[in-house]
Amino acid sequence: MPVYSMTGYASVQSSTPAAQAGTVSGSPSTQRLGLEIRSVNSRFLDLSFRLPDELRHAEPALRELITQHIHRGKVEVRAMTGAGAESIWAEPSTATLQKLLGLQDKVQSWLPKARDLSVVDVLKLASHEKSGAGVTDAELMPLATQAVKALKDARAREGARLADMLLERIGQLKELAAQAAPLLPKLVAQQRQRFIERWNEALGLAQASTAPDVAQDRALTEATAFAIRIDVAEELTRLSSHLEELARLVKKGGDIGKRLDFLIQELHREANTMGSKSAALELTNISVEMKVLIEQMREQVQNIEESPQQYSRASSGQCSFTFTPRPEKTFNRGATDYFVNGRNAGIAAFDTPSFAGAASGTVTRIGPDWFEVDSEEEFANGDGISYLSRGKKLAGLRINVAERVRQHQRLFPNEMPDDPEGFKPGIEIHRNRDQAFERLLEKESA
Numbered sequence: 001m002p003v004y005s006m007t008g009y010a011s012v013q014s015s016t017p018a019a020q021a022g023t024v025s026g027s028p029s030t031q032r033l034g035l036e037i038r039s040v041n042s043r044f045l046d047l048s049f050r051l052p053d054e055l056r057h058a059e060p061a062l063r064e065l066i067t068q069h070i071h072r073g074k075v076e077v078r079a080m081t082g083a084g085a086e087s088i089w090a091e092p093s094t095a096t097l098q099k100l101l102g103l104q105d106k107v108q109s110w111l112p113k114a115r116d117l118s119v120v121d122v123l124k125l126a127s128h129e130k131s132g133a134g135v136t137d138a139e140l141m142p143l144a145t146q147a148v149k150a151l152k153d154a155r156a157r158e159g160a161r162l163a164d165m166l167l168e169r170i171g172q173l174k175e176l177a178a179q180a181a182p183l184l185p186k187l188v189a190q191q192r193q194r195f196i197e198r199w200n201e202a203l204g205l206a207q208a209s210t211a212p213d214v215a216q217d218r219a220l221t222e223a224t225a226f227a228i229r230i231d232v233a234e235e236l237t238r239l240s241s242h243l244e245e246l247a248r249l250v251k252k253g254g255d256i257g258k259r260l261d262f263l264i265q266e267l268h269r270e271a272n273t274m275g276s277k278s279a280a281l282e283l284t285n286i287s288v289e290m291k292v293l294i295e296q297m298r299e300q301v302q303n304i305e306e307s308p309q310q311y312s313r314a315s316s317g318q319c320s321f322t323f324t325p326r327p328e329k330t331f332n333r334g335a336t337d338y339f340v341n342g343r344n345a346g347i348a349a350f351d352t353p354s355f356a357g358a359a360s361g362t363v364t365r366i367g368p369d370w371f372e373v374d375s376e377e378e379f380a381n382g383d384g385i386s387y388l389s390r391g392k393k394l395a396g397l398r399i400n401v402a403e404r405v406r407q408h409q410r411l412f413p414n415e416m417p418d419d420p421e422g423f424k425p426g427i428e429i430h431r432n433r434d435q436a437f438e439r440l441l442e443k444e445s446a
Contacts, residue, residue: 001253006041006073007160009162010150014143030394033135034080035147037066039155041303042074050078058140065141069148072257072305081135092126101124155171155305162300166260169297170247173267173290177236177243179315180274180286184233187280232274232283233287239270239290262297329358354394356386363425364408370414372408373429381411386431389422396432 013034030138046064049059062077092100100122117125246263249256271294275287361375373379381401389395401412417423 002156003159003163003250003253004152004155005162006039006155006303006305007158008151008154009036009038010148010154011036012143012147014139022253031135032080032082033139033164035140036078036080037075037147037151038078039070039073039075039151042072045070045072046074048074048076050076052079052081054081055135055140058137058315059351061137061141061143065148069152070305071255079140083091096126097122113121113310148314161306162304163253164181165300166250166297167247170243170250172238173243176286176290176293180230180232180234180283183280183282184236187283190280200421232277235270235274235277239274242266242270255305255318257301260301260304262354263299265300267294268298283295313445326437329431329434355432356388356394357384357430358384358434360429360431361409363427363429365425366423367410370412370413371416371423372405372410377431378402378436379411379431380435382433382435383431385411385413386432387423387427389417389419395419395422398401 011034015032046068047063049062066075066077074288081132084444088228100117104117108116115243241265246267249263251260266292271287271290274286274290278284278287302419359378360379361373363371364374365372379399381400381402383399383402385397386394386400387397395417397413397417403410
């Protein structure tokens, strides 16, 4: 797959026949339509349009066409319309000349100091008097498709040059890594010998009472630890691995912008570590040259296109459960879509701050130790019932026995409410504890 740059330019033009209402019959007349698309690098896809008024209607179609082929970059689309060279100086008809003369006389009757129309003015005004509906989508969209294809070709050519430059820089970095590898054993040995010499000098000046063998062992230990600290073999190994991956991605092509950007950061980190560990001028110079090359690569990688990440499934399979989820059956204090589905008058409920439960029916009859409810739901022993009593206070009952009586359900609470004015036929009840639903939730399949 090719590597696409975000920098590109395309320009296409076409000429179509256009009738002129203000020209002599039989005179040639054409209309020119031009389209330019230019793009530069950007973090996202940023589209801007500069269209004449007669082409404003085509902006949504142009936007859809470009987003199908271009994924990233700042893209500017410019369209131009105008008459062809043979149409600009077409011979005006007699009717047009008479109309312009009448308009001139009318203007000068109100504005006596207004100048007369010149020949150039007459020709320009006559050329603007066109018939028809202007440029149509059928004329514009094929030209736009041609322009987008030309832009993609230009971006592909620029991307090929970027890929060649990146491969060249990768080769140079490999050469620098190959130059640094032989220096490591030599540098470690030099630093170790230098450390021992300085250690011996310090011992001679201090006239320490330490035994020579012990001092020599201590010196070797310290020299070895110092040599390990300045060893950059691991950095060179990781740098070589990153370079191989970079070369593979560049040759593969496609949407590689983000991955190249990450690998460039890793290369920069390894080169910095080499420079900080360097204890010799040769290795320092190699590290500096590496960072210069990596920075050049980073600037160019920022210009490589990357398609937006698409969502994908994190796993596969099917989920099955033995109950229908109903959030209103578990503890909550209500919810609102807050204008997501349009304006809603019931955006808030001020009846009670407590959990009332799901609406479950209406009381139809009240007995000495029972009451009947008109409800489509089935009640069970142990259910919790709530209702709004007098003063809009939430009261609750616990059902001991629930049984079906004809088309209603008769509920026997543990204690009848002592509120004849608040608890009466017609009042709406809610169920804030559903025993059957709770048992379903306790199963492993839930």
